[in-house]
Amino acid sequence: MSLHSPSTVQEFNTLEKSGGLVVVHFSAEWAEQCEQMNRVIDELIKQPELKEVTFVRVCAEDLSEVSLRYNIRAVPTCVLVRQGEEVDRVQGANAAALTTAVKKQAAKTSLISISPAGNTVSTGNTDSSDLDARLKRLVCASKCVLFMKGTPDAPRCGFSRTTVDVLNKMAAEYSTFDILKDEEVRQGLKTYSNWPTYPQLYVDGELLGGLDIVKEMEATGELRDILPKKTTLNDRLCVLINRSAIMVFMKGDRINPKCGFSKTLINMMQQTGLVYDTYDILTDEEVRQGLKTYSNWPTYPQVYVKGELVGGLDILKELYTSGELINTLKGQ
Structure with missing residues (x-):
């Protein structure tokens, strides 16, 4: 039994096809639930009946190519792989489900x-x-x-x-x-x-x-x-940016911003009193990377009004200072 943390796609590919059952935990440092699943995996590693299982921890953001390959849309997600093929997956911090799935697939591997x-x-x-x-x-x-x-x-x-x-x-x-x-x-x-x-x-x-x-x-x-x-990525992005009259793509959400820029933006948005929706790009690598190209805007947060990009934090600050922010967000 072993635990690996590959830093490159090549390292992951070698582990993925190493034979036997491979349990891949897609995680992120900012997600507290991932740490819960890390502790579950630490306990599973100690169990003698799972000695042939290979456990792998993958930072979903660092190895985005692998995350896209396995269609990872949220963390934590644990994917069970045998001979390079997915045989089961557990989404969210569900310790019981992961334990059951690993033991069941490990038993099948032994047959x-x-x-x-x-x-x-x-x-x-x-x-x-x-x-x-x-x-x-x-x-x-x-x-x-x-x-x-x-x-x-x-x-x-x-x-x-x-x-x-x-x-x-x-x-x-x-x-x-x-x-x-x-x-x-x-x-x-x-x-x-x-x-x-x-x-x-x-x-x-x-x-x-x-x-x-x-x-x-x-x-x-x-x-x-x-x-x-x-559904093409552009079609999906089009649906997302039109999900609400005002859409904010950010790290985290309005309750728990995950970076200083996002937090500052949310503070400004709250002062407007306007209704808006948010999308956490940290939970969706496909959207996170795709929206940069779609909007030709390389950073986050990004604010859209009626499907059109207004800009990021600097633009919103300028509009706030000039007194134009509310009218802009209303699409006027």
């Missing part, structure tokens, strides 16, 4: 052995109710899930490659699961879905079908209406 040829095979029996519960979580992991051989970047069979091509052509928002890396899921899903072959495509937790069904629905035009569409 897996590697044959001389390098193929992963199951050597133990898994309770069918546990497997059904796991399969249900997997098919509901996102609105659209494709169980395939390989990954979208490297399909391992022609049927999987063709299905990925169809989904990409339709700009579908989907997640995937490589059934070649998990024999339990590969065999169990056939019974669960009563569908003997792969790939299998699920939408809203229900089986849509395999490649033949996907191609038929593509031909009739039905598939386009069923599949969730990708």
Whole structure:
């Protein structure tokens, strides 16, 4: 059992694919709840039955590429990884949920052995109710899930490659699961879905079908209406900046600003008596980095009125001093 704190993406990638179960705690120094989960992990490390588990602490802001890869939108978040694939996650400071998830996945890891040829095979029996519960979580992991051989970047069979091509052509928002890396899921899903072959495509937790069904629905035009569409970052940012007539993107929130600039801005905003909304960019690395490009403004806080950027703290100070702040925030 071990604890690692990688400082580079390369170091993380090595740990991620080191074999066995890897528990990754995405954290931030400013979040008190992360320290709570650190203490939970310190206790888990001491337990002998978890001696083969690798624990990793990642600063979500420092390794933003890794955070984006795992779609980390808030801290603390703990992601359980086996052979480079996510098998479970626990969001928030939930000690009981993390303990249960780690022990369950560690037990499953102990049932897996590697044959001389390098193929992963199951050597133990898994309770069918546990497997059904796991399969249900997997098919509901996102609105659209494709169980395939390989990954979208490297399909391992022609049927999987063709299905990925169809989904990409339709700009579908989907997640995937490589059934070649998990024999339990590969065999169990056939019974669960009563569908003997792969790939299998699920939408809203229900089986849509395999490649033949996907191609038929593509031909009739039905598939386009069923599949969730990708939301671009710019589309998401547009929705956020228009969420309220006055939007403040800052570090922390109005109750607990996480930097001096944000605190000073909130003090000014409170004096106006106007209604406004805030967004904590520390909880969302995608927004934090994307908004800098979207607005062509490199720092925070940022204030928007009716979807248009007013500026940061310096601009707001100038408006406050000149007496124009309230009218500007009202969009006048």
